[in-house]
Amino acid sequence: MGLKALAGAEVAGKLATALPGAVTESGAASITVDSKALASVMRVLKESPEFEFNYLNSVTAADYIEYFEVVYHLTSMKKKQTLTVKVKVSGRENPRVPSVTHLWQGADYQEREVYDLMGIHFDGHPNLKRIALWEGFKGHPLRRDFL
Amino acid sequence: MPAYDQLILPYSSADADIEEGKLIEDLIARSRSPIPDPDAWLSGGPRAGIVLTTVDQALGWARSRSLWPMLFGLACCAFEMMAAAGNRWDISRFGMEIFRPSPRQADMMIVAGTLTWKMAPAVRRLYDQMAEPKWVLAMGACAISGGTFSESYAVVPGVNRVIPVDVYVPGCPPRPEGLYYGLMELHQKIQKADSLKGKLHLPRLD
Numbered sequence: 366m367g368l369k370a371l372a373g374a375e376v377a378g379k380l381a382t383a384l385p386g387a388v389t390e391s392g393a394a395s396i397t398v399d400s401k402a403l404a405s406v407m408r409v410l411k412e413s414p415e416f417e418f419n420y421l422n423s424v425t426a427a428d429y430i431e432y433f434e435v436v437y438h439l440t441s442m443k444k445k446q447t448l449t450v451k452v453k454v455s456g457r458e459n460p461r462v463p464s465v466t467h468l469w470q471g472a473d474y475q476e477r478e479v480y481d482l483m484g485i486h487f488d489g490h491p492n493l494k495r496i497a498l499w500e501g502f503k504g505h506p507l508r509r510d511f512l
Numbered sequence: 513m514p515a516y517d518q519l520i521l522p523y524s525s526a527d528a529d530i531e532e533g534k535l536i537e538d539l540i541a542r543s544r545s546p547i548p549d550p551d552a553w554l555s556g557g558p559r560a561g562i563v564l565t566t567v568d569q570a571l572g573w574a575r576s577r578s579l580w581p582m583l584f585g586l587a588c589c590a591f592e593m594m595a596a597a598g599n600r601w602d603i604s605r606f607g608m609e610i611f612r613p614s615p616r617q618a619d620m621m622i623v624a625g626t627l628t629w630k631m632a633p634a635v636r637r638l639y640d641q642m643a644e645p646k647w648v649l650a651m652g653a654c655a656i657s658g659g660t661f662s663e664s665y666a667v668v669p670g671v672n673r674v675i676p677v678d679v680y681v682p683g684c685p686p687r688p689e690g691l692y693y694g695l696m697e698l699h700q701k702i703q704k705a706d707s708l709k710g711k712l713h714l715p716r717l718d
Contacts, residue, residue, distance in 0.1 A: 494526070498666065499630055500533030506665050 368440065370394035371448045376416075383409060395449035403452050404463040410439060410448070411468050417441045418448065421469035424476055426483045428509045433460050433485055454485060457510075464490040482507035535633050543632075543673040550676050572703035575619070575645065579698075582618035582638065583611040587625025589652040589685040596688035606695060615641040620698070621675075622691075626654035626661060627668040639675045647702065649694055650677045653684045660684075 373391030380388055380396075387402035398406050410418045422438035437450040454460040464487035465472045476487045477496040484505035487493055495502065504511050585593060597603045597611060612618040615638045627635060639648070650671050653659030658669035668674060678701060681694035 494529065497630075499536045500529040501537050502533070502665075512665075 368445050368447050371446050376448060379415060380406065380409065383413075389453075392449075394447070395451055397451045397453065400452050400454055400462050403450075404465075406450070407437070407465050407468055410450070416446075416448075417443050418446075419443065421465070421471050422447075424465070424472050424479060426479045426485055426507075428483065428507065430509055431455070433483060435462050435479065435485060437465070457508075459486065460484070461486045461488055463488050464493075466490055481505070484508060532633075536629055539632055539636065539674070540629055543668070546670060546672040547674075547676045549672065550678055569703070572705065576699040576702040577607045579606070579608040579619045579647075579695075579702075580610050580612050580617060581608055582615055582621045582642070583613050584621055584635075584638070585624050586627060586631065587652075587654065589624035589655070592685045592688055592691060593622055593624045593651065596691045601688040601692070606692075606699075608695075615639070616643060618642055619645070620647040620649060622649045622651055623655045623671045623675075623677075624651040624685075626659065627671050627674070628666050629668055630666070632668050632674050635671070636674050645702075645705075647678045647698060648675055649679045649681060649691075649698060651681045651683075651691060651694070652686055653682060656680045656682060 371394065373394060373396045376396050377388040377391040384402060384405055387399055387406050388396045389399055390397035410416045418439035418441045420440040420442055422440055423436075425436050427434045427436065433454045435452045435454060437452075439448045439450060440446070452462055454462055462485060464476055466476065466487075467489065473490070473492070474496060476490055477493060479485050480487060480490075480493055481495040481497050482505055494500070498506070585591075595601060597609065603609050608620075615621075619642075621635075621639060621642065623635065639646070648671070650656050654661060654667070655671050658664070658667050661667040662669045671677060679694045679698045681690050683690050686694075
């Protein structure tokens with residue numbers, strides 16, 4: 366009954382026909398997606414009968430100085446499969462990625478947390494504001510250049 | 513199922529958030545240095561010349577044996593405080609088994625755990641709402657100095673930045689025995705204290 370982690374290359378192959386050029390890299394259990402194609406990739410991953418990722422475990426982000434990486438962990442309850450989706454976002458001033466709250470409501474607070482601590486904007490989020498820190502706090506504390 | 517953006521979600525208004533942020537920034541700006549500990553009682557020494565029980569002694573005895581603590585668990589120290597209140601350590605031996613959920617019915621505040629700046633205005637407001645005489649016990653490393661989080665952007669480096677502290681109980685977290693030692697020290701302090709002197713007036717927080 367364990368969950369099976371899908372291989373990145375396998376998912377990339379399945380996505381290549383519907384969305385050519387969307388997946389830029391594929392790892393052992395992850396795919397890296399172009400930020401412009403994220404919304405459509407996520408819709409396919411949730412809705413197509415091949416994947417049916419109906420549960421979003423978490424949204425998080427990492428700061429690699431040259432770029433930010435937003436990481437989504439997906440699980441399909443029906444197919445007992447998991448996948449990690451990553452998006453690279455460049456630019457420290459105004460990094461932006463599309464929100465996935467319209468697909469998974471659970472992304473709401475987690476995207477707010479990423480926005481609060483990393484300063485990544487989620488386009489289309491219904492209520493993007495700080496969640497843990499207070500209004501007026503200067504900076505985004507989980508960034509590598511904070512302090 | 514209605515579309516996501518049609519759902520009515522319990523979002524607070526932006527104005528309330530900005531107001532809260534201003535309050536916190538204001539409190540941080542005003543809390544650069546610790547509030548001095550109430551220690552006027554230390555210079556007094558034992559009262560001499562009167563053999564009969566003074567009013568102060570009677571009051572001190574009554575107060576120290578009927579402390580009602582405020583229900584205030586912030587982090588993992590709260591579990592040790594709950595254990596202290598439970599039947600194994602049994603805080604009712606000290607006449608203080610009634611943890612009050614209202615500051616207006618409490619005599620002392622056990623600040624059990626890490627205090628963040630976002631929580632700090634609430635702590636200060638609850639302290640202000642407690643009736644005199646009132647005492648504060650800082651429980652654990654975080655409440656004393658911020659502990660391992662003392663350099664954090666989000667943690668108050670010691671609750672004595674926000675409210676005056678009478679007794680510090682070190683430990684991470686302190687065991688119930690440690691908390692009891694602190695409480696017994698507080699009992700002695702209350703008995704020595706002059707009931708009419710040594711009140712500290714803090715500026716109002718609005």
